[in-house]
Amino acid sequence: MRRICKHDLNMADESVFYGTWKIVECVSLAGTVEPTGIEGTVFQLDENGDVSWKVCDDAESMPFFSCETYEVSLGNPAILKLFATFAGSIIAFRVEVSEDLMLLTYERCCMLQCQRIESPEHAEDTAFSFLGALEEGYFSDLVIKASSGKEFRVHKTILGLAVPCLDWEATPPPLSGLPEEVVLTCLHYLYAECLPEGLSEDVAHACIKAVHKIQGLGRFEQLCETFIKNTALRQQISSLVEDMHRCADNIIDLFTGKLVVTTDSQIGQNSLITNPARLCYVVKQAMREAAVAGAKLLILCDLFSRRKAELSREERHKIIKYAKSRLPIFMNQLRRFLEVCKQHSSSVTATERHEIATYLVPEIESALDVISTLIVEMRIALEHVICESSAATSGEKHEKHKPKQNMRDILSRSLRNALHMRELMKLKAFNEKMTHTFHNLMQKKENFSLMSQEEKSRSVAKNLEQLIDEVPLFLVRIEELMSALDEKVTWREWKYLFKLGTSKVAWSLNKVQSHRSTLNSLISKVCDMVSRDQFTQSLAMLSLHNRVTPEGSTVTNCNVESSKPTPKYAQLSAIESLCSPPYVRDSTLAVRSLELLRSGENxxxxxxxxxxxxxxxxxxxxxxxxxxxxxxxxxxxxxxxxxxxxxxxxxxxxxxxxxxxxxxxxxxxxxxxxxxxxxxxxxxxxxxxxxxxxxxxxxxxxxxxxxxxxxxxxxxxxxxxxxxxxxxxxxxxxxxxxxxxxxxxxxxxxxxxxxxxxxxxxxxxxxxxxxxxxxxxxxxxxxxxxxxxLPPRPLPLHPDTPGSLSSLNDTDDLSSPGGLDLAAMQGRCLGNESPSSSPDDHMEQYVEDSERLESCIAHLRSIIGDSASHDQLTEIALAADFDVNRALNFFFS
Incomplete structure (x- = not known):
């Protein structure tokens, strides 16, 4: 096995990791090469932080095959972190890299040797289609007439390649009599194995209905179904984002008074500041709207994480770009909300603040009781989940000691066990935070309960005053962020954050779903607190809550897509865009065309x-x-x-x-x-x-x-x-x-x-x-x-120095004491100055070199003209050892 010099890595930057790599072999830490079943696996690291995989069908499934994002921490050694974007886990390899070799070492396990290969996205891997023949209609020998009467001039040869099981010699030929849009879409697929751009859902539905009984068009029907499915996914994500925008607008309208919250005469329609009861009610309603928006965000993260494997990279990027385009809108809504808060709080007097604080005291005491109860239940549930996870880890350790394990089993088990341990550590860390939060909350609750009523009011009023004072500061920071949003959040950073964020949310949801029986009571209490149908329905869609329908039946899972199993790995360009012809390596038309050429038929x-x-x-x-x-x-x-x-x-x-x-x-x-x-x-x-x-x-x-x-x-x-x-x-x-x-x-x-x-x-x-x-x-x-x-160009002397190049002209006295010692300079340039040379030798060399210099400059002047100064020509002639051709090359280079 080839080793990498450490200096290769020390001089490296992140760009040396970019490219396509192939796992060649797996080496144990003892130095033996053992088969793992993943040899031949290809993965690509691009400059945008994406990692994609191409795995053989019979390859052993590894946890890192589901990673879609990576990060490199340069150092000695460097660390390559692969993020499992569904499980929210991180798999870290110590890495050594040279120009064409990369070694990935997994702790206490093995080393993967990877060879750089030419990228599958290379220009030689082009799309394959016959769309030119369909669009131009040359050499057509068949006419298909749609139901509208429009005729399509097509080719039996190509149609026979696309669907050989159909009789294209029949009268009328297949596809005749179908709607015009359906015929055009079908022909586009037959000539290019993809759907046309700008396809609508209605036409896709019509195509499915029309070709359902036509033999040989099952793949076309499947593409149409996938198109409808992916379009529905994009629309669903857009709908979820619009719902979140709507919730934000509702919160703003609540505080501005545009949204009527109640007709209760006790709350009335007075100003929020002058009516603490109305202010308290508005805050509660706003928190409910925020809870609904948060539930919509959970659905969005879950949808993207579960369905992204069905989308091409281009389609995933469209969704991520759409989400990035909504950032300025959300920021603007936050700015509007802060402006409303600033408007309400700017005129608050000390008396009004005290009245609001007095009214909020019992509300705060009630909230502290509810929150402390929820935290206690959450701690109990977390401890139960941690116990179950620890038991699973013990089972893994017991299996680890089974005899006759090969490297494949060791690698797979080590990775799974490491990921499982990280999950367990996450849960324990979260439990520790919850415990710390609970103790702090209980301490504050106890301190608050020991206060007198007047002290409680003063404490709340002081906190209100601090909050009001910080509103303008928050507003300034939001405006600064909005003005520099594109600079602070680049496309690469946003894509990385979006993938990582959605994966972590999906991982958390997956954990909650797998321990739903333990957390069911806690989730029900949260639903009762929010008391919004939209929130309850959203949790039901996530399989976190049993939604009761008006008829009294219980719906356990409203989201059919979420019940699908997670793919074992993400393919490297496995699913091309539905509207782009396939690459040559994936084209059925290409294979059949070559067979047609070899057969010599027709x-x-x-x-x-x-x-x-x-x-x-x-x-x-x-x-x-x-x-x-x-x-x-x-x-x-x-x-x-x-x-x-x-x-x-x-x-x-x-x-x-x-x-x-x-x-x-x-x-x-x-x-x-x-x-x-x-x-x-x-x-x-x-x-x-x-x-x-x-x-x-x-x-x-x-x-x-x-x-x-x-x-x-x-x-x-x-x-x-x-x-x-x-x-x-x-x-x-x-x-x-x-x-x-x-x-x-x-x-x-x-x-x-x-x-x-x-x-x-x-x-x-x-x-x-x-x-x-x-x-x-x-x-x-x-x-x-x-x-x-070429030796380095002589540095010109300072302009003020006697004898410098800048002071040399046609009338200079080269023999003067202050003149330019050309022979000495030439000797320095060529490295042949002899300190032991005699004065006579030196003078002889001086005169000879002066003549050669003037001759060289004269030749250069006759060729170059006046575009260069005498000083420049002198410098070039000296550097070229008075050779005119070399001097010209030097000048023009």
């Missing part, structure tokens, strides 16, 4: 591949009297025919599409002539057009020829794939060839890699192949290498 065009082979025989010619020897050149022309399908070729290659629709001979004869390639390689090229994949391993020469073909026929996806495949073949023997190839076809990535390789191996420029490169490439390589070995 072809309607041909590629004529012309291969010219030259040969020569030695001939002795006696026609001139004397025998002469010459080479008799002969050309053999071989023609190979490869058949194809016009609609497939045209839909997958724009160059061929233009040729087949041009009206020229290619379009008339349905024949395209291909030169300068061999039949086998062209069949590989054609196979890529049909399937979007390369079906065989290719050599460097074949990849280069295929890159030539893809450039000639404008197949950019194949050109990019060849470019990235050739990167791994850059060697001493191929670097110059691949650089020339990349330069010819403008392959920037391959060109950059080849150039970097040459800079690391400068001896390659001495080869004969280098002389065969285009002149501009040779010049560029030499310039790049020159930059790499």
């Amino acid at each position: 072809t309607d065009m041909v590629f004529e591949i012309i291969v010219v082979q030259e040969s020569g025989d030695v001939v002795i010619d006696h026609s001139q009297g004397e025998a002469t020897v010459r080479l008799d050149q002969q050309k053999e022309v071989d023609i190979h025919l490869v058949r194809g399908h016009c609609v497939v070729i045209a839909a997958r290659c724009h160059w061929f599409c233009r040729a087949l629709l041009s009206g020229m001979r290619e379009a008339i004869d349905k024949k395209i002539t291909v030169h300068d390639t061999n039949p086998d390689l062209f069949r590989v090229f054609l196979g890529y057009l049909y399937s979007g994949q390369l079906t065989s391993e290719l050599t460097v020469e074949q990849l280069a020829d295929l890159m030539t073909l893809s450039d000639r026929y404008e197949v950019e996806s194949l050109k990019t794939r060849c470019e990235h495949a050739l990167k791994s073949h850059i060697t001493d023997d191929s670097a110059l060839f691949l650089l020339s190839l990349a330069d010819q076809f403008h392959a920037k990535t391959l060109r950059s890699c080849a150039m970097n390789f040459l800079l690391e191996h400068p001896s390659l420029v001495d080869s004969e192949v280098f002389e065969e490169l285009p002149e501009h490439l040779q010049t560029e390589i030499e310039e790049q290498m020159w930059r790499g070995i």
Whole structure:
């Protein structure tokens, strides 16, 4: 197993973790490699803090497969934290990383060796569809008429690939007579294996109803059902958010008096300040509205956590972005509420404060009794839950000592046990907080009860005064936060907080649901305290309360979705967007298209591949009297025919599409002539057009020829794939060839890699192949290498220093004591100054270098003109050792 140098990690920043990694092997802490069943698992860490997984179907389920968020704590060692966003747990690995290797060490267990691989989201993994043929209608050979009379020109070949079990030769063909929107949606699916953008729920319902009995469209029906389901989820989340906004508005209206809270004559319609009874009532109603909003928030978190595995990444991000877009609205509602509180409290006198405090004393005593009772019951319930969890942990420890455990069992059990222990620690920590809160509350309650009535009123009045004084401060902070909301909460931070927050809420709800029998009495008391149907119904939807219907029956769970089991892991791009064609690797059309090409059935065009082979025989010619020897050149022309399908070729290659629709001979004869390639390689090229994949391993020469073909026929996806495949073949023997190839076809990535390789191996420029490169490439390589070995530019002397470059001009006396010692400067630049040289030698060198300097400057001036000053030219000439070509390269670089 390869080890990583520690300095690699110390110099690393978080960006070295970004990319796609594959678990290669699992190594025990004893140093032995043991199979775990998770080898081959691929995970991706992106720059936005998301982690996604691609796990084999038969892989052992691991707790970290459900993690969707990660965080890196840089240090020595660094820590990679994976957040299980449904369970709300954190799995931490010590991590060492280099350019292409990452080691994840789990405490007291094992080490996972991970290899960096090319991302599945690479440009070579493109979407596959025939939508161009449907939209343009070229080469159509079938007409499907909708119930409205509109005709759709389609292709039997593609429809046969999409649904081979249907008879597309029948009269009328399948889908005929259906509503226009349904036919269009079905055809879009058949040509692209996805739903069209802008699809409405009504059309989706109509599609399900129309195709229910049509064989072979079960997948299309399932997509429509998923679309309706996901749309309903987004609408439900939007509805929950609107309900929370409505609750916030109701709270504001309660305090402004816009919302009539009661007709009780004792409360009346007077000002809140002048009527303590009305103020107390409004506060209670506001707290009930807040409780309803909190219950809606719990439902939102639970829905997103349970259903997010059914959504694509894009759809999840839409929901998270929607939630972020509501932040300013909630902040504005909070600001309005504080402004209302400030308006009411700004005119409160000491007498009015005392009257309000006197009225609140019995309310506070009653609230303290209720809260203390609830805390006692919560502590009892928590202790019961902790006991049950501890018993489960003991069972895990007992299983841990079973003999003959392999690394897979150890890893899985260690992770599960660690997560279970963390959950237990969370519960114990929460119980400790509850205990501490209970003791503080009981102490305050006891102190409050020992006060006289007047002391109680003064104490409440003092707290009211402090609260009123802090309202303006809260208002200022809210306004500051609103003005800098986007800066303080970036998209990455918000996405991370949203996922983590919803997961922790979902984990808490899951714990409450699993111990509902213990907490049932406590939940019922909370429902009685809130006394709102919306609150009770919300808890019933969360399976936390039995809702009693008007008929008297009990509903245990109103949320059907919440009863679904949690997925064991999140797939890496397992569910693509419903309205985006699938990637090549997931496309059924791609597989069937390649099978169609190999079968040769129903072809309607041909590629004529012309291969010219030259040969020569030695001939002795006696026609001139004397025998002469010459080479008799002969050309053999071989023609190979490869058949194809016009609609497939045209839909997958724009160059061929233009040729087949041009009206020229290619379009008339349905024949395209291909030169300068061999039949086998062209069949590989054609196979890529049909399937979007390369079906065989290719050599460097074949990849280069295929890159030539893809450039000639404008197949950019194949050109990019060849470019990235050739990167791994850059060697001493191929670097110059691949650089020339990349330069010819403008392959920037391959060109950059080849150039970097040459800079690391400068001896390659001495080869004969280098002389065969285009002149501009040779010049560029030499310039790049020159930059790499060029000594540092001499620092100019201070302008005020005698003899500095800035003071040098055409009339300077170079021999003057204050002039510039050019020879000394040149010696310093080249590192050959000799302190032991004699004065005569020094003078000789001085005169010679002065002449060479002036000659070099004169040549530079004739080429560059007046764009550079004399001082600059002098400095460049010195750095280039008076060589004009080197000086020019230095100047233009």
